[in-house]
Amino acid sequence: MNRTLINETPNLIGQTVKLSGWVNVRRDHGKLIFIDLRDRTGSIQMVIIPDKEDAYKTAKEVRSEFVIEVEGLVKQRPGGAKKEGVATGGVEIEVEKMTVLAKPEGDLPVDISEDDFNLHLDTLLDHRVLTLRNEKVKAIFNVYSEILSAYAEFMKKEGFVEIKTPKILSAATEGGANFFKIKYFEREAYLAQSPQFYKQAGAGIFERVFEVGSVFRAEPHYTTRHVNEYIGMDGEMAFIDSFEDVMEELEKTMAHVMKNVSEKCQNDLRKYEAEILPVGSIPRIKLTEALDILEKEYGKKMETVDIDSEGERMICDWAKKNHNSDFVFLTHYPTAIRPFYSMPSADPQYTETFDLLFMGVEIASGGQRIHDYNQLVAAIKKKKLKPEDFEHYLDIFKYGIPPHGGWGLGSERIVQKILGLKSIKEAILFPRDVKRLTP
Numbered sequence: 001m002n003r004t005l006i007n008e009t010p011n012l013i014g015q016t017v018k019l020s021g022w023v024n025v026r027r028d029h030g031k032l033i034f035i036d037l038r039d040r041t042g043s044i045q046m047v048i049i050p051d052k053e054d055a056y057k058t059a060k061e062v063r064s065e066f067v068i069e070v071e072g073l074v075k076q077r078p079g080g081a082k083k084e085g086v087a088t089g090g091v092e093i094e095v096e097k098m099t100v101l102a103k104p105e106g107d108l109p110v111d112i113s114e115d116d117f118n119l120h121l122d123t124l125l126d127h128r129v130l131t132l133r134n135e136k137v138k139a140i141f142n143v144y145s146e147i148l149s150a151y152a153e154f155m156k157k158e159g160f161v162e163i164k165t166p167k168i169l170s171a172a173t174e175g176g177a178n179f180f181k182i183k184y185f186e187r188e189a190y191l192a193q194s195p196q197f198y199k200q201a202g203a204g205i206f207e208r209v210f211e212v213g214s215v216f217r218a219e220p221h222y223t224t225r226h227v228n229e230y231i232g233m234d235g236e237m238a239f240i241d242s243f244e245d246v247m248e249e250l251e252k253t254m255a256h257v258m259k260n261v262s263e264k265c266q267n268d269l270r271k272y273e274a275e276i277l278p279v280g281s282i283p284r285i286k287l288t289e290a291l292d293i294l295e296k297e298y299g300k301k302m303e304t305v306d307i308d309s310e311g312e313r314m315i316c317d318w319a320k321k322n323h324n325s326d327f328v329f330l331t332h333y334p335t336a337i338r339p340f341y342s343m344p345s346a347d348p349q350y351t352e353t354f355d356l357l358f359m360g361v362e363i364a365s366g367g368q369r370i371h372d373y374n375q376l377v378a379a380i381k382k383k384k385l386k387p388e389d390f391e392h393y394l395d396i397f398k399y400g401i402p403p404h405g406g407w408g409l410g411s412e413r414i415v416q417k418i419l420g421l422k423s424i425k426e427a428i429l430f431p432r433d434v435k436r437l438t439p
Contacts, residue, residue: 001071007041010090012074019044019093020101022133023066025113026059033059036113037070037093038135045077046070046093055098064113065133067102070095112137121423128430128439139268140427143261144415148212150260151233151409154253160208160235165198167191167214171389180218180228191216194408196341197393199236200369204401207238212411220434224423225309225361225413229432236406243343243352243368246405247284247329250356250364254327255279261418272419277326282356283319284329290315305334313360330355340383341376343368343405356407359417366407373397 353367
């Protein structure tokens with residue numbers, strides 16, 4: 001007999017099926033034993049009666065997280081209506097045979113069967129291989145999976161070619177100190193801070209490229225929104241007229257991603273009481289204008305032409321109140337705080353760059369890049385860097401590359417904000433931060 005998935009059982013009432021999965025919880029009521037079984041599609045209640053002696057004996061031994069295989073009759077659950085999808089309420093299984101496939105060794109460190117799963121973050125992460133099995137925690141990664149899938153789907157629809165770039169580099173991508181140094185045979189190497197240089201090369205080959213891949217930042221942050229390894233969703237596009245084209249493409253991308261998550265992850269979103277607003281025209285304001293808004297409407301004055309995390313939250317509140325948008329673009333960041341490859345504005349103290357904020361936090365940075373070789377060399381020198389350290393990067397521009405720009409999205413921050421997670425680490429299967437290198 002072939003295995004049946006739990007979400008198929010509502011259409012099989014009166015038939016004998018074989019199910020396999022994990023014991024979520026066992027309950028004894030008088031002589032009857034009830035077991036909630038779960039697999040990748042949902043959970044279902046099973047009842048074992050004393051008359052089925054072998055199955056009953058086995059059921060007496062099982063407990064949470066035993067992996068079992070059962071054969072039994074699908075029956076309409078008393079008082080339960082037939083349901084489509086997850087079969088928890090509509091049907092149950094009257095078990096005839098039960099086999100233990102695997103069992104835990106010793107006691108479980110945490111009980112993952114609870115619907116309202118609320119553990120201290122360290123406990124949640126220390127026992128990650130177990131806590132990830134909780135249905136509410138799994139919902140996080142169902143949403144995450146759909147974000148990644150929808151992003152790649154839309155990129156390909158828009159003519160972007162998917163590429164994979166090296167994560168071991170001979171030099172730090174953008175200079176600075178926030179890189180991880182590793183030993184590479186007899187010399188030193190660095191983990192990639194971004195795929196920036198390679199995706200620019202890709203734009204000079206395919207015109208439009210995207211990548212979903214790991215990014216490493218050696219920043220000693222202790223915040224709810226920073227980690228040292230995350231998954232970036234990058235895009236780069238050639239033959240642009242200005243960085244407005246880049247923002248327009250990113251706006252369409254986010255609209256598609258959010259629509260897909262809203263439509264395909266309703267059960268997962270419901271677990272977090274999360275609601276996704278349709279993405280319309282995202283408001284765009286200059287950074288200097290945003291700073292004026294902060295001072296006039298919120299009494300917050302920044303000492304420099306930049307914005308901090310509190311300011312980002314306030315500007316997002318402003319965008320929600322004035323534009324009914326969970327998103328807002330901040331544009332024209334100062335040259336002094338942007339990478340050397342950023343295209344300068346007509347006023348050269350500013351750049352043709354942007355940040356995209358979502359529900360109070362920055363989720364993307366992007367803009368137009370310098371594509372002229374000599375202008376780029378001058379920009380490198382202006383940042384007190386050495387052009388010879390960027391020899392291979394500069395080669396891209398020696399052979400002619402069109403006007404181009406792109407973005408880098410932080411995927412986990414999107415998940416965190418959609419679901420209202422307290423820490424970004426909850427949106428990562430096995431997070432890496434300053435103190436955590438295991439599990």
